[in-house]
Amino acid sequence: MNFEFFFNNLPELTITGLAFGAIYALIALGYTMVYGVLQLINFAHSEVFMYGTFATLWTVIALNAADANGVKLIAILIVALFASMALSALIALALERVAYRRLIERDAPRLIALISAIGASFVLAELMGLRDRIAGWFGLDDDLSEYVGKARINNSMAGTLEKPRFDVGGVSISSIDIIVIVAAVGMMVLLDQFVRRSRLGKGIRATAQDPETASLMGVNPTRTIQVTFLIGGLMAGVAAFLYMLKIDTTKYDVGFLLGVKAFTAAVLGGIGNLRGALLGGLVLGVAENWGQALFGGEWRDVIAFVLLVLILLVRPTGLLGESLGKARA
Amino acid sequence: MLLEVEGLCVNYGHIEAIRDISFGVPEGTVTTLIGANGAGKTTTLKTVSGLRKVRAGSIRFEGKDITSIEPYNRVKLGISQSPEGRRCFIGMTVRENLEMGAFTRKDRKTAAYREDLDRVLGLFPRLDERIDQIAGTMSGGEQQMLAMGRALMSRPRLLLLDEPSMGLAPKLIQQIFSIITEINEQGTTVLLVEQNAAQALKRSHDAHILETGSIVRTGTGKELAGDPAVKAAYLGGDV
Structure with a gap:
């Protein structure tokens, strides 16, 4: 065991671990919310995330981010974030349907x-892994080569972004890690408040706890389930974008x-529990890195x-153990 | 008639839970269904609120056929149910439960909503005292009050109450029944399902007795309470 390396680099290891953990946590939300409402593990949620990573990658290629800098680069990244959220949300909604x-x-x-769920997961993954062939059926493989190429191996946008590091009291910190952690935790806080305070959020909690009684209150269960998948998809889209940055x-x-890993984070924190997903993700990320x-x-x-x-x-x-329905105000 | 049930049949799989029952609930009344366990009272109520599918027959509300309308849309029409076993959202506070009751209302930031909340809290002062308490930590009687208050928050024309006295202490039962009368006097029509026939008949305008899925007797509350056969079967001999 390499104790010397561990103790010398503890702050860096922790920050990198938190960044990974924050990404796990964002994906974990999709598992935990759907479980809370349906008592169902949506095993295809991993593909919702995967499509988001490609939406980010393809946006970066299509808008030529490698040659951009400054405001233009930031604008491209924002477009990529929205593209990722949109595609992930679309896949999540299609899955539900x-x-x-x-x-x-x-x-x-x-x-x-x-x-x-498992079937849908394979289909979605293989559609992506066979996209060169599918494009070939329509004679598009040449036109779209940048997007369909390397269908079964790594696709990279490395070198597109500078990732400056800065020094805080002798600890070297990656700017990307900080962006990832702040963005992910920010999204989680927003979602937590949404579920606790908004009318729709209360409808989700009520359905999670007692769908029949919730419908007596006027909550449409199908709509609620859709919204739950939509939120899970949006969060997975954010996770995918941050993952690609990192x-x-x-x-x-x-x-x-x-x-x-994200499913593990959800279970670790207490499946069905939003704050549990965050805690589970961060604990898992840090533990892994340590x-x-x-x-x-x-x-x-x-x-x-x-x-x-x-x-x-x-x-x-x-760790936190309560379900979405029982989560306190 | 505010509610008209005609030729209603409901099945659980192959078992006929309700066989061809017809009855009406006149506007402004308290109408009660009494009967033993398994007679089909709760099933009837759940069918009126939309939780059970109809095999045959029809349900009309204010003259409109609502037989195949989903439960969450019946709330908007003005039907609200306090379900059997209370079914409060036990992880939410009293206030949040009441807000859930008003889920379909679009005026939740207005004075009208405040007024309705005050009215419910006036009917159930206990809920006012515990407004920020988690519902699951309250007693059975308090949860019953919450379930009824929650059902009132949608401003229903027709309030369905399923066994509101179940499992409560005698003193509390009295209190719940006088609140039912008060709710009715404030203008809400009530369809009540009860095993406590003595109290229920005393408070109802009309009543129907259900046995194994069929209505076997119909009359005013007073008539049925005075009927020797009813007394023997449902009232333990005294009213």
């Missing part, structure tokens, strides 16, 4: 919906590990899941 709605309306067992690279199967420094990078995922098991042994309902 195609993979779930009829099953839910007919009261299908949750296991059936789970199979539907990592630069994506691939058709990037959702898998990120999705599993563990990686101590034991080596290949242990990263092992540490994440050992941590999950240990925490669930002590607190079976997760």
Whole structure:
């Protein structure tokens, strides 16, 4: 174990870990909110995130961000953020419509919906991984080569962004990490307030707790479920954009590990609990990064899941443990 | 008639829960359905509020056929239900529960809304005292008051009350029933389902007795309360 490296770099390791954790947390929201309302794990949520990373990448390519700087670059990045949120939200809404709605309306067992989720996840991932072929059917593969190329390997926007680091009391901090943490935590606070205070948010909480009684209050369950998927999609879109700022690279199967990690974060914090998702994400991100420094990078995922098991042994309902419906005002 | 139920049949799978029942609720009255466990009282109420699908028959509200309207849209028409077992949103505060009751209202920032909230809190002073308390931490009686208050927040024309006295202490039962009368006197029509037949009949204009999914007797509250057969079956011999 590399204690010397660990202790010498503790602040940097923590900040990088928090940045990863913030991204996990944003994705975790989608899992946790849908679970809160439907008691269903939307395993296709990882693909909602994956499509967001591509929306970011393609916007950056299409608007030629590599040659831009200053205000123009910021404008392009804002467009990329919105594109990512829009595509992720669209995919999330399509999932609800195609993979779930009829099953839910007919009261299908949750296991059936789970199979539907896994199926939808593969279809979405493979559509992205086979986009060169699909474009080929329509003779578009040459015209769109920048977008459909390298369908099954890494696609990168590395070098588009300068990522200045600055020094605070001898600790070198990446500006991107700070942007990621501030943006993610800001989004979570906004969402938390929305769910607690707004009329629609109360409708979501009421449906999470007791859908039948909520409908007696005038809450339309289908609309509520749609809004829940929409919010999950928007948050995954933000996560995808921030992920691309930090990592630069994506691939058709990037959702898998990120999705599993985010799901872990949601369970760690207490599934169904919004603040739990944030806490779970941050704890997971930091623990992974610390563990990686101590034991080596290949242990990263092992540490994440050992941590999950240990925490669930002590607190079976997760760190914060309450559900969306029971969340206090 | 504010509410007209005609030839209503409701099934749970292959089991007929309700067989061809017809009754009306005249505007401004308290109408009661009494009957033993499993007679179909709650099912009837849930069908009126839209939670159960109709196999045959029709439900008309203010002359309009609402048989196939979704429950969340029936609230907008003016039907509100306080469900069996209270079903308060136990993770929310009293205030939030009352706000949920007014979910369909667009005037929630106006004086009219304030007035209605004050009216409900006037009916149930206990809720006023506990306005910021989490509903799940309150007693059964308080939760019953909350469920009724919540149902009133949508300003219903027709209030459906499912066993409001269930599981409450005798003194509290008296109180709940006098509040029902007060709500009715303030102009809300009430359709009540009760096992406590003695109290319910005393307070109702009309009543119907349900047995195994059919209406077997109909009359005014007074008539039924005085009927020897009803006394023997539902009132334990005394009123």
